Ligand code: FES
């Protein structure tokens with residue numbers, strides 16, 4: 043049987059690219075319906091306040107305003123949240139951050155809806171905002187939620203830390219601080235709602251998991267699941283920021299009450315204020331190694347500011363703790379973590395999911411230890427990396443394929459690392475500045491759990507429809523948020539069936555049409571959904587074989603598709619002879635294997651991807667400016683399915699990693715946002731990302747994945763930030779412990795070094 | 798009070814009744830139904846709303862619709878009127894499109910670079926799209942697509 047995967051691993055054109063580049067694709071923010079209402083949200087006027095009274099009458103007097111909804115109009119449970127439902131759909135007694143929704147205004151025009159929203163009068167008793175997580179944790183602090191302000195905590199210990207430190211030749215201890223950052227997806231939260239032809243309350247809006255959104259909507263509206271339909275095939279970027287519900291319940295609620303189609307599109311200001319963020323974290327690391335360079339101890343403490351509500355703050359903290367010791371063999375580990383409620387926005391899922399923060403601390407420590415031991419930073423990492431069968435940081439065995447060491451060796455061979463001893467930039471952009479320019483090269487190695495981890499159901503189901511003409515349609519419930527997974531699914535399908543891509547099509551993310559393929563998060567789709575696609579292809583050939591056996595008397599065994607023909611033991615027959623005019627549909631489900639022992643929610647993972655990043659910076663000691671001039675990414679995502687998609691994830695991850703290191707920070711004062719749009723929340727432009735980006739696939743096949751593939755989207759970003767930090771330290775001999783590192787920080791540090 | 802404005806939109810004359818403070822992005826998306834032009838920030842910082850006004854790249858969220866009166870506006874739909882343009886095809890070939898929300902604006906910015914320079918340097922390309930944010934791609938493949946199109950156009954010109 044020929045299973046040559048001709049399109050697997052190739053550079054193929056994305057199936058959605060032509061429509062997108064022509065401006066034809068309809069995104070959630072582009073959709074309109076006849077007779078629709080605009081919906082605007084009245085958000086909290088204070089980061090922390092008690093609601094005394096809400097008066098909607100003035101809003102109703104605005105011409106064009108049709109309906110104003112408050113908490114009294116929430117027919118089901120007035121609460122949502124992926125993990126813990128601690129967030130009101132519409133606030134009733136208290137507001138806990140500026141994004142909290144207090145009322146909804148539905149109007150004939152957007153202007154009228156906005157005017158109505160301005161006129162809703164909310165009488166508040168203003169309370170002191172809680173903005174410092176350490177203070178929020180202290181006994182006696184005002185509690186933001188019934189169980190107190192510590193939303194989640196975790197404590198892990200392995201080995202004997204005191205004995206371990208006693209054997210260390212070098213011990214490094216530092217505090218690190220990483221800021222809150224915004225996903226800055228280019229399309230703000232948006233969508234429409236209506237009753238479909240079967241009377242289902244339908245929400246077509248941005249999101250990352252239609253089936254969970256369906257549950258959250260149905261619960262808030264008190265409707266049975268089957269009366270709610272959710273779709274979101276194409277989304278203008280997400281990165282975790284659309285994982286939690288945003289507009290969906292509000293849209294559904296207005297359509298439910300008015301029986302009219304509705305539309306919402308958030309402004310950028312509203313988007314930044316209201317959706318989840320990357321947790322700001324204060325961390326302390328104490329690590330040690332013996333004279334031979336064996337890492338003996340990692341002690342870490344994390345205090346993550348989870349903001350007003352839980353969302354995925356618990357699992358994020360768990361992943362942070364899981365990855366506290368990184369991809370290294372460490373006999374003695376102690377990790378303590380806290381996720382704390384405050385009135386600072388609210389935090390949740392974001393590319394890297396906790397791993398991002400931990401990696402900044404640990405990989406800085408790794409460089410400091412290597413320097414103290416006079417060891418080459420990559421050699422030091424190579425000496426300590428995990429191998430298959432080793433015990434990971436928290437003490438469970440690594441049972442997946444582990445490519446960490448191979449990514450380190452790949453980086454060692456790379457041109458960038460081999461040039462690291464060259465101290466000056468080879469060709470400075472401005473030659474007269476040459477005496478002020480310092481060049482540095484830094485590295486970072488990391489691992490990233492794949493999928494949702496043990497204890498959180500992680501499965502993917504897909505549907506596959508074969509038409510009598512031999513064309514096929516794949517149905518998968520995950521979203522196309524930019525990552526290119528739909529194209530990759532079809533590459534896998536094409537490879538497994540030997541059917542060219544031109545005969546395959548894809549239907550995505552609609553609870554009425556597509557099965558539950560799980561979340562579009564956690565670097566999981568290519569791995570979990572891709573595997574389900576493989577299983578569906580196998581099942582289809584099996585079913586075809588069985589039917590051919592019955593219909594044509596062929597010998598048992600799978601049958602293959604060849605154009606509009608079926609091929610098997612009995613030769614070839616037109617498919618139509620078997621199917622008539624009917625379609626043949628199969629479904630397949632893949633349950634992601636889990637670790638042997640559960641240590642906490644989603645903790646640990648069974649599969650990981652690995653990466654080593656090398657970054658080069660040029661620091662101008664006169665102005666303090668830092669330019670990242672080259673980045674090499676050595677990534678183990680298993681077998682690469684789509685070369686273009688793989689590089690795309692890597693290059694986009696590099697840009698985000700640079701943003702996190704050098705410029706991004708959501709700044710708050712007393713719970714109020716100082717950064718509200720792209721003029722103050724600055725993300726990398728084409729001038730901030732180096733020309734010289736190289737992505738080297740390190741293909742350590744994971745036998746459980748489709749063709750041996752694993753996801754890469756988070757690993758592609760996480761290591762970049764510490765590699766840049768280490769490069770800056772290499773360039774200046776000065777290390778930064780707080781992100782982002784801006785020009786003024788560089789100048790201040792250089793000043794301090796002199797004095 | 799509303800205004801009547803006349804302009805040429807993607808080669809055809811159009812008339813709209815607009816509000817005095819209305820922005821061109823709104824007229825294009827909500828009145829003309831041309832949703833290829835996107836809205837990412839509304840303050841001229843992201844470039845998602847980029848269009849060509851008399852051939853010059855502008856953020857349509859900062860242009861009053863009234864300012865388009867009597868002028869010529871080209872949107873992404875206009876570029877692809879007779880099938881995808883060479884630049885659009887290059888975006889597809891190079892893998893420069895991910896979520897695609899920045900893409901129409903990027904293509905317009907790329908087109909403006911190509912009209913301004915016959916043989917743009919990488920630096921000129923990067924500077925030319927620096928007003929357009931992309932959160933997905935890291936820009937590398939976008940730059941390659943523009944560079945590739947520049948080469949193809951130069952080749953075509955010299956072939957004539
Ligand atoms: S929407 Fe016009 S520049 Fe962002």
Ligand code: FES
Nearest residue numbers: 896899931932933
């Ligand atoms: S492709 Fe998503 S913002 Fe550019």
